[in-house]
Amino acid sequence: MSDELKAVARERVGKGAARATRREGLVPGVIYGDKKPPLSIALPAKETALAANSDSFMARVINLDVDGKTHSVIAKDVQRDPVKDFVIHVDFLRVGKGSILTVNVPVHFINEEAAPGLERGGVLNIVRHEVECDVPGNAVPEFLEGDLTGLDIGDGLHISAIKLPPGVVPTITDRDFTIATIAAPASLKSEEDEEAEAAAAEEAAEGESEDAAAEDGDSTEE
Known part of the structure; x- marks a missing residue:
């Protein structure tokens, strides 16, 4: 999968603006970090969903093209709809030179x-x-x-x-x-349990035999 995504800058922010962005088939997001002001963006829903469904999405650097300017970022949070599970917001962290993530x-x-x-x-x-x-x-x-x-x-x-x-x-x-x-496996556990139970039963039986023998000895002495 490509390590590149495209986006456009968003001028309006807030819940109402985010809902409007989603109605346009876009996913709202934000880029922050590296001692620079946050940048609100909108990403194409289909491409973002494909990228976010990769198990390495939050563990790789992405070249995010925002209106022709490339930002090196890493996804830090992906919010999904609790019912339908589609992506509703993405937070990206800027990757600065020499940074440790x-x-x-x-x-x-x-x-x-x-x-x-x-x-x-x-x-x-x-x-x-x-x-x-x-x-x-x-x-x-x-x-x-x-x-x-x-x-x-x-x-x-x-x-x-x-x-x-x-x-x-x-x-x-x-x-x-x-x-x-x-x-x-469960079958092997069952066999081990049976063996343990058999061993315990055998030990108990041996104990009872020893006790019986001891009682017989006591009776003989009397």
């Missing part, structure tokens, strides 16, 4: 076929679909790769196993947090 970077998982746990029927339990990172404004990664090679049932993929691009640092730095785990 805090963004949520999506995680894509690879090599599922090389994970023994999945081959055995395990389930990929995704703990984090995206990771919040501080990234260079001129090198925002579209996604991070989580390699599942060698993971068995009960294993986890942690942030330390993710190869991060240069300059990309997770905002959580005090622990090696989990990205995903390989969970046991």
Whole structure:
């Protein structure tokens, strides 16, 4: 998908102006940041919806053409209609030279076929679909790769196993947090539960036998 969008400047602002913009088939938005005044804009609804539906929309720099002038921006907030789910407003943050941005970077998982746990029927339990990172404004990664090679049932993929691009640092730095785990399938859990119950029953039976033997010994002594 292209990293470019076109827009026009909006002179009127406010709820009434925003509703009028939507009636014209446009999406109202605003560009702010980089120590410059905010700029109200209107974007074509179809192109904006296509871009916003990408899982990397809020993790990549966009060249936003506003009346012929290009602004390097990153989407910071996408508001949607609560019923129909279409985009009703977009906030963009200017990306200045040398800026560091805090963004949520999506995680894509690879090599599922090389994970023994999945081959055995395990389930990929995704703990984090995206990771919040501080990234260079001129090198925002579209996604991070989580390699599942060698993971068995009960294993986890942690942030330390993710190869991060240069300059990309997770905002959580005090622990090696989990990205995903390989969970046991329901059938295997049932078998383990049955085995545990059988073992408990056997242990209880052995205990009862020992108690009975002890009582017989006591009776004999009397």
